[in-house]
Amino acid sequence: MSGYFLYHSIGTFPGKAKAVSQELSSFAEIWSAEDDGQWPAALQQRQAFISAWERLIAAPAGSLTTTENVTSGLYTLLGALPQGTLAGRRVLVAGDCFPSLHFLLAGLAERFDFTLETVPLRAGETWVRDEDVIAHWQADVALALLTQVTSTASHRCDLQRLVAHGKSMGSLVGVDITQGVGVVPFSVAKLDPDFVVSTSLKWLCGTSGAGVLYVRPALLGQCTPELRGWFSQPNPFSWDLDAFAYAPDARRFDHGTPAILASIASLPGLLWVEQTGVEAIASQNRIMGEQLINWATGRGLRLVSPEAAAQRGGSVMIGLPSTVVPSEIINQLRGQKLYCDARGTTLRLSPGVVTSTDDIVRLCEALDQLIPA
Numbered sequence: 001m002s003g004y005f006l007y008h009s010i011g012t013f014p015g016k017a018k019a020v021s022q023e024l025s026s027f028a029e030i031w032s033a034e035d036d037g038q039w040p041a042a043l044q045q046r047q048a049f050i051s052a053w054e055r056l057i058a059a060p061a062g063s064l065t066t067t068e069n070v071t072s073g074l075y076t077l078l079g080a081l082p083q084g085t086l087a088g089r090r091v092l093v094a095g096d097c098f099p100s101l102h103f104l105l106a107g108l109a110e111r112f113d114f115t116l117e118t119v120p121l122r123a124g125e126t127w128v129r130d131e132d133v134i135a136h137w138q139a140d141v142a143l144a145l146l147t148q149v150t151s152t153a154s155h156r157c158d159l160q161r162l163v164a165h166g167k168s169m170g171s172l173v174g175v176d177i178t179q180g181v182g183v184v185p186f187s188v189a190k191l192d193p194d195f196v197v198s199t200s201l202k203w204l205c206g207t208s209g210a211g212v213l214y215v216r217p218a219l220l221g222q223c224t225p226e227l228r229g230w231f232s233q234p235n236p237f238s239w240d241l242d243a244f245a246y247a248p249d250a251r252r253f254d255h256g257t258p259a260i261l262a263s264i265a266s267l268p269g270l271l272w273v274e275q276t277g278v279e280a281i282a283s284q285n286r287i288m289g290e291q292l293i294n295w296a297t298g299r300g301l302r303l304v305s306p307e308a309a310a311q312r313g314g315s316v317m318i319g320l321p322s323t324v325v326p327s328e329i330i331n332q333l334r335g336q337k338l339y340c341d342a343r344g345t346t347l348r349l350s351p352g353v354v355t356s357t358d359d360i361v362r363l364c365e366a367l368d369q370l371i372p373a
């Protein structure tokens with residue numbers, strides 16, 4: 001029995017420890033061998049990770065590379081855009097975006113000469129409405145960063161509608177898919193955004209440090225990343241100091257010697273999601289999400305997440321009453337081997353494949369005892 005409700009933080013799957021251990025153990029043997037095969041093998045494993053990501057989001061070969069996290073991925077993209085792309089124009093982001101990305105954009109506004117506009121939440125609401133994003137989105141928006149699923153409310157935006165609007169405005173459109181990928185279907189082939197950032201944590205059951213950056217091929221060719229190095233070239237082993245050239249594909253967003261371990265440790269999770277299928281994962285998650293929602297509404301608790309499954313990611317978030325201390329609730333649940341977390345007074349519950357419907361019953365019964373009627 002597993003009472004694990006933390007897929008919004010770190011995802012897991014049956015046999016994860018063994019699968020990750022085998023990958024890392026194999027790498028340790030290769031990396032420690034007293035021969036010359038270390039780098040060819042390591043780079044092949046990194047490419048396997050990249051290829052798995054390309055399959056997952058239906059991205060063309062050569063359009064995606066690794067980054068440490070979504071923040072570094074966004075920074076790399078911004079610094080690569082043609083000079084003046086953002087100057088004198090607006091960059092649009094919703095007020096419920098991941099804070100790290102907002103911190104980055106706010107810090108770069110002066111340098112790149114853009115105005116950062118943050119679409120606010122309406123009073124008393126827990127996510128930014130799509131129609132409010134559109135109302136703020138005119139032709140002077142050079143770039144908009146959309147969040148597929150928010151980390152604070154598990155709100156899933158209508159990406160098809162928003163991306164189409166962005167194209168009609170002539171804006172560059174980026175999407176942060178961190179909280180949705182693996183439990184919410186996503187395809188760059190269908191949506192055609194200009195760029196995508198994500199990590200491999202959460203529903204993809206990977207590790208930290210295994211971020212990715214996808215760039216639409218037509219835009220990619222116009223990008224000249226300012227952070228560049230020997231791996232940005234078509235041939236990394238070209239050491240002619242006066243003949244640097246960018247690789248024709250997403251490798252141009254690489255720079256120095258790439259990190260390998262996070263990609264290796266995250267590949268088992270990616271392959272498990274691929275083999276299981278996002279739709280199958282989502283179907284199981286919806287059933288458990290509905291159980292949680294039915295319990296919460298039956299208790300008269302406030303839903304922080306959308307009630308409709310089509311507007312929700314994989315998490316159900318519930319407002320705790322002011323009469324309880326969230327940290328004490330979390331500690332009491334942990335004592336019963338029920339694992340979740342809270343942001344302020346919001347209880348975040350994310351059931352996944354290792355969570356059973358019996359765990360939902362156990363959780364609800366425990367919360368009935370911990371939350372006064």
